[in-house]
Amino acid sequence: MLPFILRRLLVETVPLLFFLSIFVFVVLRVLPGDPLRAIIGDEITTLPAADRLVLMHDLGLDKSLFLQYVDWAGNLLTGDWGRSFVSSKPVSEAIGERVPVTLQLSSLAWILSVSLAIPIGVFSALRRNTWADAAVNVFALMGVATPNFLFGMLLILVFAVSLGILPTNGFVSFAEDPVQAVRYLAMPVLALATGTMASLVRQTRSAMLEVMNEDYIRTAHSKGLAPRHVVIRHALKNALLPVVTVAGLQVGNLLSGTVIIETMFSIPGMGRLTVNAIYGQDYALVQILVLILAVAHVLANLAADVLYVRLDPRIHY
Amino acid sequence: MADNDTNRGWNRRFARRSMLRGAAFASAGLAGAALLGCGGGKAPEPAGNRAAVTGATPSGVDPALGAAAGAGKKIAKGRPGGTLRMGWYIDDVAAMSHMANGGAVTPQSHVSAHSDSVVYGSADGKISPMLWTQWESSDGQHIVAKLRPNLKFQDEWNSPLDAAAVKWSFETLRDPKLAPRFTTYRGLYGSMFAPGGVEVVDPLTMKINLRQVDAGFISNLVAGLPNGQILSQKHVETYKDKEFSNPRFHGPYTVENAKPAVGFTSKKFAGYWGGNEGYESYLDAIEWKIIIQSETRAAALRAKELDAAFWREADSVVGDTMKEKGMQTVLYDSSPHALNLNHVAPPFTDLRVRQALAYSIDRAKVREVAYGGFGEEMKALVLPFSFGYKDSDPYQYNPAEAKKLLAAANIKPKVTYAIVGAPPPALANKWAALYGEMMKATGFEVEVKNTPNIDDLPRETPWVSGTTIGQRFDAYGSWTLRATYEGEIGQKTRANQPGDPPELRKIQDDIDALVRKGRGTLDTKQRESIAFEIADMYHKNVMGNIPVTRTRGTLMARENVGGMDHPDMGFPLGSGRPRFLWMKA
Known part of the structure; x- marks a missing residue:
């Protein structure tokens, strides 16, 4: 390796x-x-x-x-x-001073989207053609189709303006105050994660549906294995390969999405810095920012490749 | 900003500076008189926060704190103390008063919280003493000015702000290596000073020697020159690079906790104007929070996370938010908006085509569609309160006349509508669609093109572009800025280059001659009539721009904020001055 x-x-x-x-x-x-x-x-x-x-x-x-x-x-x-x-x-x-901000925002969004999307996708696949599956599909379609700025604005109106339980904008680092950090990041993370989550739900669902029709799954069932065991050990593990690929690629989308989310929620991250640097023709800054973004993409894809090996022993590099 | 204010019609900085210079220009009418005789005179007496006459101005008729009292207007009495949480709309270095480049300090509101001008310009167009208590000039070229005594910088040594400090700032800060901060000295105002142009007469007295007679000089000091740029030499030399992020000015508030893209806090400076009681503002602190998204800023105001917030231009969000119960709104004149054209490129070299374009513009529609009904229609390139204002634009919306003129010229003009700026101004696309539609309706063929700067288009391009402007209204009003006007927009449009139509060169030369005459004319009446003459020449000949609307900047505050009724909160082009505000509870 x-x-x-x-x-x-x-x-x-x-x-x-x-x-x-x-x-x-x-x-x-x-x-x-x-x-x-x-x-x-x-x-x-x-x-x-x-x-x-x-x-x-x-x-x-x-x-x-x-x-x-x-x-x-x-x-x-x-x-x-x-x-x-x-x-x-x-x-x-x-x-x-901007990197930690964007890292916190995008990594939380990524973790949230992956950790919710996979169980929801599996759940939906296992209940194919039920009302629950339909609900998940509707949610996923809405998530994919709704621009994150629109979703972000809806969140602000509901949770900040109407209910007054979350701040409309701003940023507090986890190192500074974990509780406040959660309050400030809740809406931006959710707004940023929704699109990615929706894509992953759809990906997981279709991968699971495909795998669940494979012979080895039928074999596992016929051997009398517990359904949970079959789903987790046999189906999900195989279904995860395309999901991991998509999840790796979504890192790039999340980083791009920070530009809008950071603007909307007044978060002082790299997204806003990049936009200002480009508009301001700040060569020195833009060059480095582009390289950093490229490195982030490369590392995300590398991580996905490494994960393949863990998921599928047949893969060797 | 930016920001609705990310206005890079000529790029963002253009608009910001436009506002700034507009503020200077607002009081240009008195400049000649001020120079001729003696401005200032009696230094104001501190009246304290208790001054009943002054209401929101803590110091009576103290011009440093507002001219409202001088105008005899009764306004509510303020209450000392408290912190104001203010939303701001720009997200680049110009959002921070200590980092804003000299010419790019749109945010008069926060700049004026941290540093004073040498003279003050109020909403009624009067110039009053500020750091300078008096000034005089017998010839319009050499000015002797006296500083207020006991002025201190906010640095750790409380260094004196004396004539030597002004001289050092004016001269040293012209060093181009200090870009981006002090460019104004080098570019615009720098050209006004001869080398060694500032002489120290005594600790409080200085003599400024201009390169030439300049009747509008004092008016340009109202806001354009000194804000944030009279600095402590000791502080700058001690902190070197770090000074940039740890600035110390001399105004009523000190910049604290500045964080790019987040905001900063303005904390009351105890030593302001020598620490004399009565000069200080009411508020203990102002927390500036940068929220560039208009909707989010409005949401923060509604959610009571902010007490007040600025908008660069009134928009539909402003329209909705101002209807909220208890919301106070000040709509102030922002920049004029005009349709520019490259009048030296065919087919615009034909006056009939230029006139046809002018007749094609439906100002009422632009006002409604682009500005949600908030703007005002304009018939001049200067704002109505400005020196030299005259409704001299003879072209009212008349598509039939436009068609007739084009038919007479026997031209079907192909023009380029340029969306200028990177990023383009917030409303650029709306402008493009609107103007394109209007022009097509009268027979123009329009191609839309995006360009970072108008100078990037070939000179022969017959471009048209809607933009929020500033310099242009200086063109026939403020003599000292005329050179910049020519320098900036003249690169491609001015009819003084080989190959330009002789008739356009003649008009431009005539305008130039009038500008020179105006600059050297100290008699205000005469200067005004010259300004009118120039305006007429511009408009009749459609020399590069067509006035369309003036936009409305907005300050909105919740009901716990007092002082919104102070006239200078709606100071034209100045974005209001938070030092007049106070907290009710």
Whole structure:
């Protein structure tokens, strides 16, 4: 397993990040717009040429694209992520204060969606064509079809405005105050998790239905095994393979979803930082943020691959 | 913001600065007079929070705390103490007054809580003393100004805010390496100072030497120049990079606990104006909470998590929320909204096409559809309270006339509607749909295109773009900002480049000549008539913009907030000034 992980990281991930970094670096600079305008605003047009040169030099923008990349990549490898063009803050600091926030939000949403979706999907499959199955299907369809911002707004109106039991917005870290953290994160996590949960419910249900029709399940039943044993040990374990794949891919969706949820619930996470950095043409920040998101995707998929081995002994890497 | 305020029509900062300069412009009418003779004069006497005459202004006629009392308006008496929880709408560095770049400080409300202007501009357009108690100039180029005594910075040494500090701030902070914070000095106002332009006469007196006679200079100091930018040299040099996140200004409140994307707290500064009783604001603290989603901000207000909240532009959420029982609302003039056009690109080089476009615009519809009925229709590019205001736009909605003009010109104009900004302003898509529909109805062929900045489009593109503006109303009103106006929107549109139609160059040259004349004219009446003349030339010739509406910024507060009736809470373009607010219980 270790060689597989190392191979994935070295042979696939490193080149991927390398090419991605070049791609993002070039695209940001090729796109229309002037980072100095982002820094200075429209005063840029009245900025004396000499001052402009000073600023360009200060930001390293007076060098060729190649040299700019070499400088940036070199600094990145030595741990210097540069400074935000717009706020002048070190990029590591700007991102560092946002990462834990988004991690808490997205990981809780992921855990919630997976931990609820699988039992609900199994339940629904086992009660196929009953009213319970129909209810689950309706819920799942609604969950998939409802945009998370709409669901979030409904939650705010019900639980914060009407019932007054949860805060409308804001963030408290678990390290700071676990009870308040739960109160503040309850609605955003639910809003973020619902879509993912709904997809996973549907995936789990269909995978379970397929597996439950397999010969080995009939065999297990005919051997007189307890139904619970058959479902958990024989059916679910096999049905989980496609579910794990989807759950791994959903990490990316959750991270994307944080942009909207963080905006709606005023959560100071990476999603909002990314949007502001892109709009502000803050090259230094965007480059690192994209790489971090890419690493998150890669790691999530790697984790899914590793989990395959645990779930299916036939799989070897 | 952003934010409904993420207004990057010309990009977000444009709009913010627009507001800022608008605030300066609001009082431009008195600038000439102030410069000619002597502004300020008698320093205000502290009247204390008990001053019955002043109501919400703790210091009587103290202009630092509002001109309402001077106007004789009876307003409710305030009550000291308490914390106000305020919702705010921008989510970038400009949301933090200590991080906002010099020109991008839309949020006059929180900037004015932390630092003072050298002069104050009130809602009635009067300029009053603030940090400067008096100023005089015999020639409009050299100004001698006197600072209020005992001014202190909020730094740990309580450094004096004296003439030397002002000089250091004005001159040192022009260093481009200090971007993004102090760009205003370099770009706009920086150009007004000659090197060594500020002389220290004595600890309280300074002499400012402008590059040229500038009749509107004082008006531009109302809000544009000094906010957040007169800093303690000792603090800046001691904290270096850290100063940026640990700012110390000199206003009635100190910035505490600033967290990007979350907010900050404004805590009362005991040493404000030397700690003299009566100058301080009522509130002990203001907690600023950044909630960029309009619906969430309204929900927080309704759920009593906030006491008050700002909106950059009134929208349907405002419309719904203001109907809530006990909700108090101040709708204040925000920025003018205009339809810009690249008048130097064919077919707009033909005056008839430009006029046809002007006749195609149904302002009432824009007001209703884009602004939910909250905006006001505009016939000028400056707000009605502003210096040089005149309903001089001769084009009222008249599609038949538009068609006639196009037929006479024998042109079926193909134009590009540009959605400008990254991100585009909140209402950009609505504007695009509306204007597109109106233009098509009179015979224009319209292609919609998105662009981060208007300058990114080729100069020959016949673009049209709806945007909330600022600089444009400075164009014929505020002489000192004229250069910036030309600099900013002139890149692609100004008719002074080779190949431009000579008739457009002539008009533009004539306008330029009038601007120069106006800037050097210290007589207010004469300046006003020049402003009218310029306005007429702009509008008759449709020189780059068509006024459409003015938007309405909004402050809403629950019933536990007092001071909402203070006239300066609805200060035009200034987003209100929370120092006038107080808690009822």
